[in-house]
Amino acid sequence: MHSDIGADDYHESERSRLSGSRRVEHDWMTDLLSTTAAPPAAPRTQPILGIPLALTDYERTLDWVDATVESGGRGYICVAAVHTVMGCLEDPELLEAVLGSDFTVPDGQPLVWALNMLGHRLRDRVYGPDLMELACERARRTGRRMFLYGGRDSDPTALPRLEAVLLERFPGLQIAGTLQAKFTELSDEESDAVADAINESGAEIVWVGLGVPRQEKWMAQMRERLDAPVLVGVGAAFDFHAGLVKQAPDSLQRIGMEWLFRLLQEPRRLWRRYARYNPRFVAGFLRQYSAHQRSKG
Numbered sequence: 001m002h003s004d005i006g007a008d009d010y011h012e013s014e015r016s017r018l019s020g021s022r023r024v025e026h027d028w029m030t031d032l033l034s035t036t037a038a039p040p041a042a043p044r045t046q047p048i049l050g051i052p053l054a055l056t057d058y059e060r061t062l063d064w065v066d067a068t069v070e071s072g073g074r075g076y077i078c079v080a081a082v083h084t085v086m087g088c089l090e091d092p093e094l095l096e097a098v099l100g101s102d103f104t105v106p107d108g109q110p111l112v113w114a115l116n117m118l119g120h121r122l123r124d125r126v127y128g129p130d131l132m133e134l135a136c137e138r139a140r141r142t143g144r145r146m147f148l149y150g151g152r153d154s155d156p157t158a159l160p161r162l163e164a165v166l167l168e169r170f171p172g173l174q175i176a177g178t179l180q181a182k183f184t185e186l187s188d189e190e191s192d193a194v195a196d197a198i199n200e201s202g203a204e205i206v207w208v209g210l211g212v213p214r215q216e217k218w219m220a221q222m223r224e225r226l227d228a229p230v231l232v233g234v235g236a237a238f239d240f241h242a243g244l245v246k247q248a249p250d251s252l253q254r255i256g257m258e259w260l261f262r263l264l265q266e267p268r269r270l271w272r273r274y275a276r277y278n279p280r281f282v283a284g285f286l287r288q289y290s291a292h293q294r295s296k297g
């Protein structure tokens with residue numbers, strides 16, 4: 001037995017069907033957009049001698065790294081000691097690279113003291129070697145894939161030693177690849193080869209251990225070529241964790257005398273740096289602090 005459907009009933013049925021289809025499509029798009037995380041906001045900063053330093057800590061820095069990976073963003077973090085800040089005042093390319101980062105963390109204890117003298121309340125610095133260590137511990141649990149780029153160009157065993165140490169200390173850590181850097185500037189073809197190697201590894205975080213200013217300039221130059229969401233330049237952290245260079249005792253680090261310990265270890269390499277930059281930093285910051293006090297008055 002067949003029932004007759006009038007024109008009005010037919011059009012009403014079609015409107016209901018199309019409306020339902022649009023609701024399904026809308027709900028699908030809403031679900032898709034809701035699962036795509038927004039890029040994370042960088043922390044607030046305070047300039048020290050013109051270099052913006054992030055008012056952050058280890059936990060919030062690592063949260064930013066995870067959020068950037070999750071959102072599919074691309075960024076890089078600089079890790080600054082006094083040497084970095086002062087180098088920026090003399091090297092326009094280094095300054096551009098540091099200012100182009102998503103943020104720069106205060107690695108040196110004197111920078112934390114300077115920030116606190118300007119009215120902030122940082123409890124600790126964000127020390128590159130410790131940041132890398134804490135990131136490895138977190139990545140061991142989350143499965144983040146890491147790449148190690150850098151190492152001592154004069155010692156081909158340095159990078160394999162670092163990888164072995166990290167894998168032993170953090171079972172389950174996924175090191176997607178390693179690549180020893182050349183000391184000389186890379187040609188376009190060599191840069192392409194480096195980018196291909198890192199991209200093919202599927203790494204999500206690239207740790208860059210080239211030292212200042214090479215690592216900052218490298219990250220700025222390579223950022224657009226690399227698929228990895230996050231690059232972090234950590235300088236001497238590679239040597240420290242590989243056991244090639246001793247770290248200063250915690251007691252010296254807390255009182256800001258790590259530079260003296262390192263100077264005693266490597267006097268020929270470091271004495272000019274500290275003799276040149278440390279007094280100039282103190283003088284420059286005292287001028288900034290005096291201006292800050294006058295502005296309050």
